[in-house]
Amino acid sequence: KSEVASNLLSDLNDKQSECVSAPPTGGLQIIAGPGTGKTKVLVSRVAYLITVHNIDPSNIIVTTFTKKAANEMLERLGSILGNVGVDCSKLLIGTFHSICYRLLRRYGHKIGLGGYTVADESDAALILKDLEHDLSSEEVEQLNKSSKRYLDITKNDAKGTLDSKKLRSHISKLKSDGIDSESYASRDDRNLVLSQIYTKYQEQLKINHLLDFDDCLLHCYHLVQQHPVLNFIEHVLVDEFQDTNDLQLSLVFEFARGNANSTVSCENVTVVGDPDQSIYGFRNARYVNFSKMKQHYEVRNLQDHIKVIALNRNYRSTKDILEISEIIMRQQHNRIQKTLTSSFDHSFSPIYASLNSAIQEARWISLQIQALLSLPDKLIKYQDIAILVRSASQTRCLENEFLRNRVPYIIVKGRAFWTRKEVTSIMDYLKVISTKYSKISYLKTLNYPKRGLGEKTLKNMDSFLESKLAKGERDVPMILQDIANGNNKLLRLPTKASNELSKYLRFLESARDQLDVIDDHYQKGVDITKLLEDFFDFVYSESGLKKEFDGDTNQKQNIEEVKKQLLEFRPQEDSLRMFDGATSNDIAEEHRNFLQEFISSMGLNEQSLDDQNSQSVDGKVSVSTIHGSKGLEWPVVFVPGLSEGILPSKFCIQSDQEDSVEEERRCLYVATTRAKTLLYMSSYIDSHESETHFRSPIEHKSRFIKNISFDAGRVPFENWWTLEKLYQIMNLACPLQSKFDLDAFYSTYEDRLKSLYDKENKFPSSSESRHIPNFEDRGFKSAKLQIE
Numbered sequence: 016k017s018e019v020a021s022n023l024l025s026d027l028n029d030k031q032s033e034c035v036s037a038p039p040t041g042g043l044q045i046i047a048g049p050g051t052g053k054t055k056v057l058v059s060r061v062a063y064l065i066t067v068h069n070i071d072p073s074n075i076i077v078t079t080f081t082k083k084a085a086n087e088m089l090e091r092l093g094s095i096l097g098n099v100g101v102d103c104s105k106l107l108i109g110t111f112h113s114i115c116y117r118l119l120r121r122y123g124h125k126i127g128l129g130g131y132t133v134a135d136e137s138d139a140a141l142i143l144k145d146l147e148h149d150l151s152s153e154e155v156e157q158l159n160k161s162s163k164r165y166l167d168i169t170k171n172d173a174k175g176t177l178d179s180k181k182l183r184s185h186i187s188k189l190k191s192d193g194i195d196s197e198s199y200a201s202r203d204d205r206n207l208v209l210s211q212i213y214t215k216y217q218e219q220l221k222i223n224h225l226l227d228f229d230d231c232l233l234h235c236y237h238l239v240q241q242h243p244v245l246n247f248i249e250h251v252l253v254d255e256f257q258d259t260n261d262l263q264l265s266l267v268f269e270f271a272r273g274n275a276n277s278t279v280s281c282e283n284v285t286v287v288g289d290p291d292q293s294i295y296g297f298r299n300a301r302y303v304n305f306s307k308m309k310q311h312y313e314v315r316n317l318q319d320h321i322k323v324i325a326l327n328r329n330y331r332s333t334k335d336i337l338e339i340s341e342i343i344m345r346q347q348h349n350r351i352q353k354t355l356t357s358s359f360d361h362s363f364s365p366i367y368a369s370l371n372s373a374i375q376e377a378r379w380i381s382l383q384i385q386a387l388l389s390l391p392d393k394l395i396k397y398q399d400i401a402i403l404v405r406s407a408s409q410t411r412c413l414e415n416e417f418l419r420n421r422v423p424y425i426i427v428k429g430r431a432f433w434t435r436k437e438v439t440s441i442m443d444y445l446k447v448i449s450t451k452y453s454k455i456s457y458l459k460t461l462n463y464p465k466r467g468l469g470e471k472t473l474k475n476m477d478s479f480l481e482s483k484l485a486k487g488e489r490d491v492p493m494i495l496q497d498i499a500n501g502n503n504k505l506l507r508l509p510t511k512a513s514n515e516l517s518k519y520l521r522f523l524e525s526a527r528d529q530l531d532v533i534d535d536h537y538q539k540g541v542d543i544t545k546l547l548e549d550f551f552d553f554v555y556s557e558s559g560l561k562k563e564f565d566g567d568t569n570q571k572q573n574i575e576e577v578k579k580q581l582l583e584f585r586p587q588e589d590s591l592r593m594f595d596g597a598t599s600n601d602i603a604e605e606h607r608n609f610l611q612e613f614i615s616s617m618g619l620n621e622q623s624l625d626d627q628n629s630q631s632v633d634g635k636v637s638v639s640t641i642h643g644s645k646g647l648e649w650p651v652v653f654v655p656g657l658s659e660g661i662l663p664s665k666f667c668i669q670s671d672q673e674d675s676v677e678e679e680r681r682c683l684y685v686a687t688t689r690a691k692t693l694l695y696m697s698s699y700i701d702s703h704e705s706e707t708h709f710r711s712p713i714e715h716k717s718r719f720i721k722n723i724s725f726d727a728g729r730v731p732f733e734n735w736w737t738l739e740k741l742y743q744i745m746n747l748a749c750p751l752q753s754k755f756d757l758d759a760f761y762s763t764y765e766d767r768l769k770s771l772y773d774k775e776n777k778f779p780s781s782s783e784s785r786h787i788p789n790f791e792d793r794g795f796k797s798a799k800l801q802i803e
């Protein structure tokens with residue numbers, strides 16, 4: 016173990032070592048720019064706590080921003096600690112939402128929450144829409160009045176109609192600030208109508224046995240506050256701390272409280288983050304939680320127990336990439352300026368191109384990729400390349416172009432995938448099969464695809480179900496069966512409709528039977544892949560969805576993707592071992608079905624903007640949203656769409672709020688700092704926009720790069736010199752790959768390179784080439800960066 020510990024430190028620079036070996040008690044904040052090794056330090060600190068301070072892995076909580084990041088951390092820890100017999104699977108690691116969900120699943124019954132599923136955004140939106148319909152005209156008027164004055168919950172249209180999305184995020188914000196509807200109402204008379212909606216929204220969730228994402232955190236907070244279920248936790252570590260909200264901060268302290276050292280009551284918490292990379296706009300929370308955390312110690316006179324360390328050596332990117340990122344950020348208001356030093360001697364200027372349309376932009380990117388791939392020795396492979404977009408809609412043109420040119424790619428699935436019609440439809444069916452308690456799921460699927468139930472019938476059924484559930488009945492299919500059988504005097508259906516309803520219920524019943532067999536087999540450890548496949552196919556065709564979507568290749572592919580996710584999904588077994596203190600009663604309470612686990616897990620991933628792809632990224636270009644790229648890195652990064660209206664987005668330009676523009680700037684900063692070696696940027700003129708502004712061409716170049724003048728962009732395959740430079744950098748940037756052998760490179764490619772890359776016939780002799788020249792001498796200037 017001591018060897019592991021010394022290896023850990025020898026891998027790091029002095030400042031990083033200081034972070035890792037800092038005393039385990041108290042608070043530690045590591046505030047540093049991108050690529051400075053924050054995540055690396057966090058992982059090493061976990062390993063150090065385990066090996067040097069003998070903390071058991073099951074007594075440590077680590078929160079990450081995505082599931083992927085959690086998996087990567089586990090993998091790294093496994094490789095560090097596996098040899099010394101430490102079982103890392105006992106670590107409690109994941110996103111806040113997934114950790115909270117796992118805790119609730121196990122202990123929720125202690126606070127009266129059993130059999131709940133996670134509500135996704137579409138469930139939440141549906142509930143709110145319903146509630147809006149029920150508002151009287153006076154209420155709407157009142158809401159609009161207060162909305163206009165001080166709440167931003169109406170659409171930007173002339174009528175000022177209610178915007179359910181904004182309403183939803185307003186309620187979400189209240190919840191994450193720990194404000195319930197009563198206290199919200201008591202703050203201000205003008206909040207009255209909204210607080211009523213808030214109350215009803217909560218009621219609806221409850222009736223449907225749903226927890227929305229905020230509830231997951233909130234209930235978990237109450238759970239750990241009221242019950243000592245986590246009192247064995249000794250250390251909590253948080254990655255991407257700049258994007259935590261109030262509630263998450265409280266959770267961190269609550270998680271860490273159990274083991275607060277008895278002599279000095281002091282939580283052991285390590286957080287790492289970068290205020291410049293805050294892109295989730297929690298009330299400009301860039302620095303807020305760093306200072307709140309400090310205060311938390313200071314108010315109890317524990318200021319000696321909180322330490323802040325900064326790192327400033329960047330190990331990811333070349334000098335030019337850091338320079339341009341810095342120029343972009345320097346214009347940010349209220350920023351603590353910082354300087355990052357690159358670890359690379361050589362560097363390429365970022366390349367910028369201005370195109371005439373989105374299609375041309377995609378074509379340009381595709382050409383650049385093909386050129387990169389044609390470099391000798393497979394110097395750059397498809398998986399070295401990422402395209403980072405501001406909005407998922409930008410991927411359409413790229414996809415078309417990549418398909419045409421046979422560029423293998425993978426769209427890292429973000430929220431957008433889970434909101435596509437075909438995907439939500441099949442998920443709705445899976446949901447309705449997994450639970451008998453959610454009225455919403457029934458109403459969503461009852462008449463989609465159409466089963467000949469009229470609008471009015473559906474409405475009647477809705478209110479009927481509503482009244483039954485309000486009286487405490489739970490089993491929705493039983494109530495529906497009663498209606499179908501004609502046993503109900505209050506609600507009679509025409510024969511055709513009741514036949515259809517019976518058929519629908521029979522279909523669900525038989526799907527549930529299959530599910531029971533799956534659960535049974537799964538518990539016995541029998542392989543269930545084939546059963547799952549049959550089950551999925553059965554649901555897809557019998558629901559009638561197959562008829563709707565199979566005609567469209569794209570939709571069919573997306574359905575296939577969901578199927579694949581299901582086939583490869585296995586519930587997290589780790590939680591069974593995780594909580595040592597759990598009683599058999601707790602474990603029994605936890606029993607839920609396979610499908611419910613799948614749905615909740617997908618919902619949680621959606622929330623953390625995680626990629627859902629089980630596919631390997633090997634041999635493929637990654638296309639991802641910038642939000643989904645946090646914490647990751649690639650040798651080559653493209654950032655397209657650097658146009659006004661895309662980055663910054665149209666929405667944020669219209670809202671004209673400085674805060675949101677600044678957040679877009681940080682978004683771009685996150686994107687450019689993902690690049691290790693080559694950074695390509697591009698913009699295009701939206702033809703639609705320019706038509707309407709025909710007489711006065713609109714400024715299309717994004718304000719964030721407007722003042723930066725790029726030189727012509729020296730592409731690395733332009734000539735021999737640049738290619739050689741690229742070899743040098745890639746050797747450093749990709750230490751895990753086998754090093755490229757320069758000598759062999761020269762002898763093998765001399766002739767080819769001469770003709771291919773050096774039109775001016777300046778190919779140097781081999782001996783000269785051993786001496787790597789300073790590229791500035793050869794006339795390769797960096798992009799000139801100017802600020803007004």
Ligand code: ATP
Pocket residue numbers: 026027028031047048049050051052053054055056289292329330331645646647648
């Ligand atoms: P971000 O803010 O983007 O999340 P980060 O600060 O978390 O960045 P890491 O992802 O931990 O940075 O590290 C960036 C890269 O630098 C990784 O490839 C990592 O392996 C490498 N790195 C970090 N520290 C060192 C070091 N001391 N020696 C060599 N490589 C290092």
Ligand code: MG
Pocket residue numbers: 053054055254646
């Ligand atoms: Mg990181």
